[in-house]
Amino acid sequence: MEEMHPVEAVIAAADDAINREDIDAVMECYAEHAVLVVRPGMHAVGKGQIRQALIAIAEHFAHTLMVEQLTMEVLDSGNTALVVALTRISAKGMEPVDRKAIYVFERGSNGRWLCTIDNSYGHELLEGVHA
Amino acid sequence: MEEMHPVEAVIAAADDAINREDIDAVMECYAEHAVLVVRPGMHAVGKGQIRQALIAIAEHFAHTLMVEQLTMEVLDSGNTALVVALTRISAKGMEPVDRKAIYVFERGSNGRWLCTIDNSYGHELLEGVHA
Numbered sequence: 001m002e003e004m005h006p007v008e009a010v011i012a013a014a015d016d017a018i019n020r021e022d023i024d025a026v027m028e029c030y031a032e033h034a035v036l037v038v039r040p041g042m043h044a045v046g047k048g049q050i051r052q053a054l055i056a057i058a059e060h061f062a063h064t065l066m067v068e069q070l071t072m073e074v075l076d077s078g079n080t081a082l083v084v085a086l087t088r089i090s091a092k093g094m095e096p097v098d099r100k101a102i103y104v105f106e107r108g109s110n111g112r113w114l115c116t117i118d119n120s121y122g123h124e125l126l127e128g129v130h131a
Numbered sequence: 132m133e134e135m136h137p138v139e140a141v142i143a144a145a146d147d148a149i150n151r152e153d154i155d156a157v158m159e160c161y162a163e164h165a166v167l168v169v170r171p172g173m174h175a176v177g178k179g180q181i182r183q184a185l186i187a188i189a190e191h192f193a194h195t196l197m198v199e200q201l202t203m204e205v206l207d208s209g210n211t212a213l214v215v216a217l218t219r220i221s222a223k224g225m226e227p228v229d230r231k232a233i234y235v236f237e238r239g240s241n242g243r244w245l246c247t248i249d250n251s252y253g254h255e256l257l258e259g260v261h262a
Contacts, residue, residue: 033209043206073256075174077247078164080211082235084254100254102233104213116208122254123215123231125204 005074007081007105007113014115015067023054031106031114040125050118064092079107087120099124136205138212138236138244145246146198154185162237162245171256181249195223210238218251230255 010029017025027047030036036044036053044053058065072085083103090096104117119125141160148156158178161167167175167184175184189196203216214234221227235248250256 031208035206035208037206071257075166075168075248075250075256077162077166077235080235080237080247082213082233082248082250084233084250084256086254086257102213102215104208104211104235106211116211117206117213119206119213119215123217125206125215126202126217 005076005081007074007076007083008072010105010113010115011069011072011083011085011103015069018054018065018067021058021063021065023051023058026054027051029115030118031108031116034114034116034118037119037121037125040121040127061091062093066090070098081105081107081113089120136207136212138205138207138214139203141236141244141246142200142203142214142216142234146200149185149196149198152189152194152196154182154189157185158182160246161249162239162247165245165247165249168250168252168256171252171258192222193224197221201229212236212238212244220251 014026014029030047030050032047034050036050038044038053044050068088070086070088072083075082085101087099087101088096089099099120100122101120102122103115105113106116107113145157145160161178161181163178165178165181167181169175169184175181199219201217201219203214206213216232218230218232219227220230230251231253232251233253234246236244237247238244
């Protein structure tokens with residue numbers, strides 16, 4: 001087993017904050033200029049839009065959204081880290097959905113890792129682009 | 132159709148260089164501290180190791196390796212870009228293989244985009260980690 005990457009702690013904190021619906025705590029995990037894939041073709045750009053999207057997502061799932069990383073791998077290139085993960089999305093009244101998610105993190109000058117690109121849809125972005 | 136992202140031109144140049152087996156030209160597309168997934172569990176770290184890996188890969192495919200992006204999508208967060216692509220690997224005497232590849236690029240202070248993380252295996256990294 002590999003040592004835990006510091007990015008994994010940020011993801012664990014973000015998931016915990018989502019599951020408690022603590023939007024302020026979730027937002028602390030994003031960089032100012034981050035991009036969130038709300039769904040393929042629809043992106044929230046910057047923390048203002050991301051906060052609005054997170055509130056809408058929480059409402060969409062009737063405040064029962066639960067996020068869990070079943071497994072993940074971190075590839076680190078200095079101050080940039082790529083996370084490939086199998087992410088389980090659950091909510092009341094729906095079957096859990098597992099997504100092959102992709103996250104990018106950057107380490108700022110203060111040493112903190114923040115999410116810059118949050119694409120839980122992974123390669124689903126390409127669907128429709130190529131049959 | 133979206134406008135072409137500058138990273139797409141770098142990828143096109145890299146693919147062309149691979150297909151001509153011009154290792155020097157391929158290396159111009161990588162950042163100094165880049166990471167290349169040679170195969171799941173085996174990473175080349177830094178340009179020296181990446182050059183050696185590219186030479187070994189070219190030899191492995193008997194100098195007939197051809198790489199092509201069937202489709203791709205670029206998500207850009209300021210100076211970091213995530214590329215999700217469907218990448219076709221071909222070589223003499225083998226069936227072409229399509230990989231759900233993931234690339235991360237960074238834009239340097241000179242404005243040039245360079246590859247920092249080259250993971251053509253995408254979520255195959257997770258295989259074996261989680262059954």
